[in-house]
Amino acid sequence: MKEYQTITEVSGPLVFAEVDEPIGYDEMVEIETPSGETKRGQVLESEDGIVAIQVFEGTTGIDRNASVRFLGETLKMPVTEDLLGRVMDGSGNPIDGGPDIVPDERRDIVGAAINPYSREYPEDFIQTGVSAIDGMNTLVRGQKLPIFSGSGLPHNDLALQIARQATVPEEEGEGDDDESEFAVIFGAMGITQEEANEFMDDFERTGALERSVVFMNLADDPAVERTVTPRLALTTAEYLAFDKGYHVLVVLTDMTNYCEALREIGAAREEVPGRRGYPGYMYTDLAQLYERAGRLKDREGSVTQIPILTMPGDDDTHPIPDLTGYITEGQIMMDRPLHSQGIEPPVNVLPSLSRLMDDGIGEGLTRADHADVSDQMYAAYAEGEDLRDLVNIVGREALSERDNKYLDFADAFEEEFVEQGFDTNRTIDETVELGWDLLSTLPRTELNRVDEDLIEEHYREDAAASDAETEEVSAD
Amino acid sequence: MSQATETETTEGTGRIKSVSGPVVKAVDLDARMNDVVYVGDEGLMGEVIEIEGDVTTIQVYEETSGVAPQEPVENTGEPLSVDLGPGMLDAIYDGVQRPLDVLEEKMDSAFLDRGVDAPGIDLEKEWEFTPEVEVGDSVEAGDIVGVVPETVTIDHKVMVPPDYEGGVVESVEEGAFTVDDAVVTLENGEEISMRQEWPVREKRPTIEKRTPREPLVSGQRILDGLFPIAKGGTAAIPGPFGSGKTVTQHSLAKFADADIVVYVGCGERGNEMTEVIEDFPELEDPKNGNSLMARTSLIANTSNMPVAARESCVYTGITIAEYYRDMGYDVALMADSTSRWAEAMREISSRLEEMPGEEGYPAYLAARLAEFYERAGYFENLNGTEGSVSAIGAVSPPGGDFSEPVTQNTLRIVKTFWALDADLAERRHFPAINWNESYSLYQDQLDPWFKENVAEDWPERRQWAVDTLDEEGELQEIVQLVGKDALPEDQQLILEVARYLREGYLQQNAFIDVDMYCPPEKTYAILTTIQTFNDEAFDALDAGVPIEDITDIDAAPKLNRIATQEDWEAYVDELKSDITEQIRSLY
Numbered sequence A: 001m002k003e004y005q006t007i008t009e010v011s012g013p014l015v016f017a018e019v020d021e022p023i024g025y026d027e028m029v030e031i032e033t034p035s036g037e038t039k040r041g042q043v044l045e046s047e048d049g050i051v052a053i054q055v056f057e058g059t060t061g062i063d064r065n066a067s068v069r070f071l072g073e074t075l076k077m078p079v080t081e082d083l084l085g086r087v088m089d090g091s092g093n094p095i096d097g098g099p100d101i102v103p104d105e106r107r108d109i110v111g112a113a114i115n116p117y118s119r120e121y122p123e124d125f126i127q128t129g130v131s132a133i134d135g136m137n138t139l140v141r142g143q144k145l146p147i148f149s150g151s152g153l154p155h156n157d158l159a160l161q162i163a164r165q166a167t168v169p170e171e172e173g174e175g176d177d178d179e180s181e182f183a184v185i186f187g188a189m190g191i192t193q194e195e196a197n198e199f200m201d202d203f204e205r206t207g208a209l210e211r212s213v214v215f216m217n218l219a220d221d222p223a224v225e226r227t228v229t230p231r232l233a234l235t236t237a238e239y240l241a242f243d244k245g246y247h248v249l250v251v252l253t254d255m256t257n258y259c260e261a262l263r264e265i266g267a268a269r270e271e272v273p274g275r276r277g278y279p280g281y282m283y284t285d286l287a288q289l290y291e292r293a294g295r296l297k298d299r300e301g302s303v304t305q306i307p308i309l310t311m312p313g314d315d316d317t318h319p320i321p322d323l324t325g326y327i328t329e330g331q332i333m334m335d336r337p338l339h340s341q342g343i344e345p346p347v348n349v350l351p352s353l354s355r356l357m358d359d360g361i362g363e364g365l366t367r368a369d370h371a372d373v374s375d376q377m378y379a380a381y382a383e384g385e386d387l388r389d390l391v392n393i394v395g396r397e398a399l400s401e402r403d404n405k406y407l408d409f410a411d412a413f414e415e416e417f418v419e420q421g422f423d424t425n426r427t428i429d430e431t432v433e434l435g436w437d438l439l440s441t442l443p444r445t446e447l448n449r450v451d452e453d454l455i456e457e458h459y460r461e462d463a464a465a466s467d468a469e470t471e472e473v474s475a476d
Numbered sequence B: 001m002s003q004a005t006e007t008e009t010t011e012g013t014g015r016i017k018s019v020s021g022p023v024v025k026a027v028d029l030d031a032r033m034n035d036v037v038y039v040g041d042e043g044l045m046g047e048v049i050e051i052e053g054d055v056t057t058i059q060v061y062e063e064t065s066g067v068a069p070q071e072p073v074e075n076t077g078e079p080l081s082v083d084l085g086p087g088m089l090d091a092i093y094d095g096v097q098r099p100l101d102v103l104e105e106k107m108d109s110a111f112l113d114r115g116v117d118a119p120g121i122d123l124e125k126e127w128e129f130t131p132e133v134e135v136g137d138s139v140e141a142g143d144i145v146g147v148v149p150e151t152v153t154i155d156h157k158v159m160v161p162p163d164y165e166g167g168v169v170e171s172v173e174e175g176a177f178t179v180d181d182a183v184v185t186l187e188n189g190e191e192i193s194m195r196q197e198w199p200v201r202e203k204r205p206t207i208e209k210r211t212p213r214e215p216l217v218s219g220q221r222i223l224d225g226l227f228p229i230a231k232g233g234t235a236a237i238p239g240p241f242g243s244g245k246t247v248t249q250h251s252l253a254k255f256a257d258a259d260i261v262v263y264v265g266c267g268e269r270g271n272e273m274t275e276v277i278e279d280f281p282e283l284e285d286p287k288n289g290n291s292l293m294a295r296t297s298l299i300a301n302t303s304n305m306p307v308a309a310r311e312s313c314v315y316t317g318i319t320i321a322e323y324y325r326d327m328g329y330d331v332a333l334m335a336d337s338t339s340r341w342a343e344a345m346r347e348i349s350s351r352l353e354e355m356p357g358e359e360g361y362p363a364y365l366a367a368r369l370a371e372f373y374e375r376a377g378y379f380e381n382l383n384g385t386e387g388s389v390s391a392i393g394a395v396s397p398p399g400g401d402f403s404e405p406v407t408q409n410t411l412r413i414v415k416t417f418w419a420l421d422a423d424l425a426e427r428r429h430f431p432a433i434n435w436n437e438s439y440s441l442y443q444d445q446l447d448p449w450f451k452e453n454v455a456e457d458w459p460e461r462r463q464w465a466v467d468t469l470d471e472e473g474e475l476q477e478i479v480q481l482v483g484k485d486a487l488p489e490d491q492q493l494i495l496e497v498a499r500y501l502r503e504g505y506l507q508q509n510a511f512i513d514v515d516m517y518c519p520p521e522k523t524y525a526i527l528t529t530i531q532t533f534n535d536e537a538f539d540a541l542d543a544g545v546p547i548e549d550i551t552d553i554d555a556a557p558k559l560n561r562i563a564t565q566e567d568w569e570a571y572v573d574e575l576k577s578d579i580t581e582q583i584r585s586l587y
């Protein structure tokens, strides 16, 4: 392997070097600084005679005398089942003091696109035990469903709750019971040490670490490395899912930090910036991560993604949530006012959405009445929400009896259905029954989105009169 | 250069000078604009997009990781083309017409590898050709010379390619042939087979474009009822993420009364294409009960597939659409999403360091959009048949803001505008098409059809609905300030009627079997039933009946249930008489 000491320019995370042989686009590079430190990078642009290199670990300490080695291959992730239980840094080097990783195979981290023809449509219900999700925005195996949050909101608690509680209710007598458990891949990008501890403590406390692979790029780790971390995580996920048959849940946090890293590289390359300074290709770049979720025909496993992002200024039209929403299959929206009210988890179901819900629920999957109940609760909660503005102006007395019922419904919906705490695990039956308790506080004729036979079967005649008695929930 | 053509027609070999993502520059390459080239040792497919001095710039349709300077570039000397012939229906292609099922087999993997070619139509398969010309007949470019049963639904017409001279038929074959066999030979030596090639960036010739006068009946109440599109018309569906663009496009692909559907998934989700592949074969074509796939051609260049092929996929789609139009069919093309196509243009343009226009899009964005939608229309074809291409494009504006360049430039061209609304979507009012903002400029030219084929008073009924919804909009503003009960009774009644219009008429659930497709007769019946309630209620109000008594009648909530009735005709009859009876009994 040839070594060059031909660096002509260092600019932000980029290094330019002269070469006298053809170098492949995207190829891996090692740069050794005069002080003996080795940094890794990747070819961003390759021209006759000169290459632009993006350095992952930051360019500090690189000067004209640094030597550059081209490794002749693109960045690879060593994969093996033994990765389960391991903790690595954001570049994939073990940091848990465990043994060296003996790979089965080394995989290109820029995964090839899944042939759309080879996919299988995801439709296996995942019970997260969280009513706002299971009841209203159902997650299915192979879905990519991000959490849109804001700084200071408890998105990590929700993500951990999902990782802890997620199961796929298997049909009776089918296989051993860890079949429905998920392997969890955790990719952290630029999170604080404190947040990292929060996750690690929970993993250790619950024993989840055993079936987890952790990639940690912390806030004080190099920003450019963040562009690699999720790709390592997803390459591992694909391997475990599609080669080894695991159902894998990938939690990526915080995608906002990932996007900031993209912006930084773009700026260093003096690219024409897109909206708010983010690169014009950010949609494509994010899609290449988020689309690495799903199921394949004739394969056992699945990759389910829960990326977390904090919306700058709680603004969901900001390019990061916006482009994410255009790629993912819905979103779970955390809400600051609900959080102030003490609702746990503070999920606002109205702007939340699960696009794969329709095919994942219903008779034989969850319950026959699930879709109608959810639909009706959406409509009713939206109506109650609207009325709140009006109440502030005219007062409750000025509203009709019907309107007052909707107002009460909206309150109860938040306080009893959405609110459950981060430790309660509700079955889907409990969730839907709770829905009926609430819907039954509305007059029967208002339930125009529910099938008449289902109303007959589930509507609680006495509930409309008295106030909702929803404390006790009975599971079948 | 189509996927079926042999690649040996190399005209000149150059070598790579630089590689940056999908953009490769080559030197010493003898090439014309838009020639297809093979790049690097792996022979990745690309297209020439700029020539400057000795440097040729190429957009590559496959991933370029590992490709290095000095590697060879070979020119095919032909522009990017598609293979046209039987076998395009019930097929699924990537953006450069490689069949994805064939790729899966050839690559032996669920993941897309590079450097693999596959012809757009099966070159080995034999099709049963029945001639429609005889020896001695004289044929011209575009003329139909025979038919092939392509699917249970569609007879594929074999035509003289538009760039042929035409002449007297010398020999005619009948029976089973492959697409490359000559089935008709002309005296001038021209051989007509079942396969043609056509460069995707060029529109196929016709005699003339005509004013469309027939609706593309969509089976969606709000579209047929309020904002209809014509066969040969153009429409845009802009909306923020999650507002229902794809569901609407899928519904149109399933139920619109076109002969052929070309569905282009441009830079969107893989699972959405899978959904189509899994659902369509099981769904019935409302026209004839056959499998929907029998009339459908799919093009899937998902968001994670190479960006250059995203740029080309809409052209691949519309060329296939034009070809079936030439046979005299009504074709509907859906492109989801044209914004991703525009972004692909932007991405390539910025790598070329072209002068950016508005929001970084290239200055030619408006022209490209216009060119695309101009290829839609109702046409008289070269062979005298009439056919149409309707083009319906989803638009995904950043932040849901319609003032951005792709939405604005699209609106300048298309004649139907279905504006999706995040607020409606949030409250699960679907389809979340905003009835105040949306419009159709085809309304007047389509009314005669609706009058003749559905009901004489179709336009008046529609106008009543529009007026009622308008009034509701104005009243809602007052309600926001004072509450509903402060309004006079007649205005309260308008609100009540408008609520039934929204919930019972405009809303349509795409996931409920009985409701996902609504024939225009049913659309009309729901509207007239609500109007019956309106008329009876106002009469009663005039007679002094208190509004609560009127709105509380048992029959009223049933207005919201007509849509989900199997036997809606009987239900409507009964409901109308119940409403009349119950209201009249109040005074």
Ligand SMILES: Nc1ncnc2c1ncn2[C@@H]1O[C@H](COP(=O)(O)OP(=O)(O)OP(=O)(O)O)[C@@H](O)[C@H]1O
Pocket (backbone or CB within 6 Å): A325, A326, A327, A353, A354, A355, A356, A358, B239, B240, B241, B242, B243, B244, B245, B246, B247, B248, B268, B396, B430, B431, B432, B508, B509, B510, B511
């Ligand atoms: N007609 C409808 N009936 C029932 N549900 C609908 C309807 N239209 C949309 N929806 C709901 O809205 C969700 C989002 O719709 P869709 O995927 O079409 O949005 P989109 O506008 O294409 O978003 P994106 O731009 O992100 O692709 C669907 O998954 C479905 O739950």
Ligand SMILES: [Mg+2]
Pocket (backbone or CB within 6 Å): B245, B246, B247, B268, B336
């Ligand atoms: Mg969509």
